[in-house]
């Protein structure tokens with residue numbers, strides 16, 4: 001049955017200082033008609049850009065946007081003027097805690113449950129719940145769907161979810177949840193399409209290397225383990241996030257440096273990672289440009305590649321071997337030098353890159369006949385959100401039908 005209000009689905013993905021939204025026409029072709037990027041939220045000179053599906057810029061400004069809500073308001077005002085009839089809005093919700101293992105329609109009950117989870121994820125959930133309310137102000141009757149980044153990992157084996165901590169904390173929800181689930185889910189579907197269902201059901205490691213970075217071990221299409229844990233600050237070092245630290249480091253900051261909690265949170269989330277080690281930039285392209293003349297840039301790159309290699313080895317151990325390795329996201333899709341560096345010394349796992357294919361960012365970059373197929377794949381979390389939203393909307397319409 002056709003959705004009641006047209007076939008356009010808006011997706012909303014709010015990061016800590018950025019907001020990405022996209023408008024899809026979800027008929028057979030799944031066309032992205034608009035995409036907006038709002039960056040540097042909270043800083044003096046923000047960035048607001050809207051493009052059409054062909055990449056032509058429709059709006060570009062440098063407004064001062066104090067917070068996420070102001071950014072979303074500005075975009076929705078712009079969108080309302082176009083009068084595109086929306087069928088639904090899909091939100092990326094970073095943390096669904098223990099409650100959600102799949103996307104669901106937003107209901108008052110869900111909003112209550114998620115606001116109860118705010119102590120588990122104070123950096124994301126409050127602003128994500130606010131986005132739901134803001135959309136409702138603009139479109140009071142529109143269906144909204146929450147797509148959780150944790151859902152894909154919700155049924156990892158217990159051994160991958162445990163922290164070695166007393167049981168009470170496990171029962172309270174102090175566990176390894178894992179994130180970037182929408183990206184992993186999209187890529188596993190895409191892999192089934194391009195490489196066949198058998199390849200997608202094999203032992204797969206996906207390295208999602210962007211500003212946020214994590215690696216996941218997947219078997220039978222299901223998550224077996226991943227590098228991020230209780231929060232998206234854990235695991236592999238990232239643009240500005242520290243990744244895993246000895247808890248003693250945090251205790252030292254609190255006890256010996258008398259750092260207040262917000263300062264510790266700011267340090268591990270916004271001042272660590274590539275930015276912290278290099279002292280230059282969180283952006284790996286900037287660091288590559290300075291690698292030859294600035295040893296701190298070179299060291300930050302080296303640490304990133306070394307950690308990625310270590311985690312790849314660890315996750316191959318968790319899977320008991322490897323059939324496919326996938327590189328994705330800004331770094332994984334576009335930086336051959338980094339992929340080569342990460343894969344160095346992984347030949348013992350059967351990973352052998354073909355230099356020419358790697359340089360070209362080809363779809364398959366491993367040498368023909370090598371034991372592990374190494375792929376470069378473009379991720380699309382927005383489309384995954386739009387697909388889930390369409391599915392839930394159809395379900396809703398059928399039930400009300």
Ligand code: AMP
Pocket residue numbers: 209210211212239282283284285286329330331332334335
């Ligand atoms: P993402 O968070 O997925 O947008 O990835 C951002 C990271 O990818 C930054 O460290 C960028 O330097 C790096 N990157 C390298 N090449 C590109 C590219 N062509 N487009 C976007 N990001 C890139």
